[in-house]
Amino acid sequence: MIGSIDCMHWQWKNCPTALQGDYGNRKGQKSIILEAVAGFDTWVWHVFFGVAGAQNDLNVLSQSPVFNDVLIGQDPNITYQVNNTVYQTGYYLADGIYPRWTTFVKFIPNLQSQKQKLFATYQEGYMKDVERCFGILQARWLIIRGAARMFDEEIL
Structure with a gap:
């Protein structure tokens, strides 16, 4: 696993009037x-x-350079084995809003077996990693916790 992917909104208190429709x-x-x-x-x-x-995670994903290296064939060299099958590509834990790509592992709907429930419990715990990271960023740099006060996107 490469990591958990998610987005967070940072309130922009002094957003210029010309940009308020976009943000x-x-x-x-x-x-x-x-x-x-x-x-x-x-x-x-x-x-x-x-x-x-960007109103949601999908809009951000469509503009994000997160998969640019993968598209040009320079993805991270990751090898792991599951059920005697060797995989060469990394994967990301994602919310249900993300598209059905092979690189995203999402929650299992309609859990039936005890094995699926246990897997979902562990997956949910690891999905909290990115939320915990956002919390650490907000605690360490107080500016992120409050509303942004700058007027210019470049300065932000």
């Missing part, structure tokens, strides 16, 4: 979205920040 979120607030891929040890593998017009 409005579903709650009517102005915000910039931070996309991150974080590992179990809160190591951040990827960050993409400041997407205009």
Whole structure:
């Protein structure tokens, strides 16, 4: 596993009037979205920040460079084995909103067996890694916890 992928909204208090239509979120607030891929040890593998017009994770993913290396054939050299099958590509734990790509592992709907329930419990725990990473970032750099006060995207 490379890590868990998710997005967080950072409220933009002093968003310029000309940009307010692009940076409005579903709650009517102005915000910039931070996309991150974080590992179990809160190591951040990827960050993409400041997407205009992004209301959800899919819009951010469509503009994000997270898979650019994979598309040009320079993906990370990862080898692992599951049930005597060797895999050469990494995968990301993702929410249900992400598309059905082979690189995303999402929750199993309609859990039936005890084995599936145990797997879902562990997967849910590892999916919290990126949320924990966002919490650490907000605790360490207080500016991220509060609303952004700058006027210019470049300065943010």
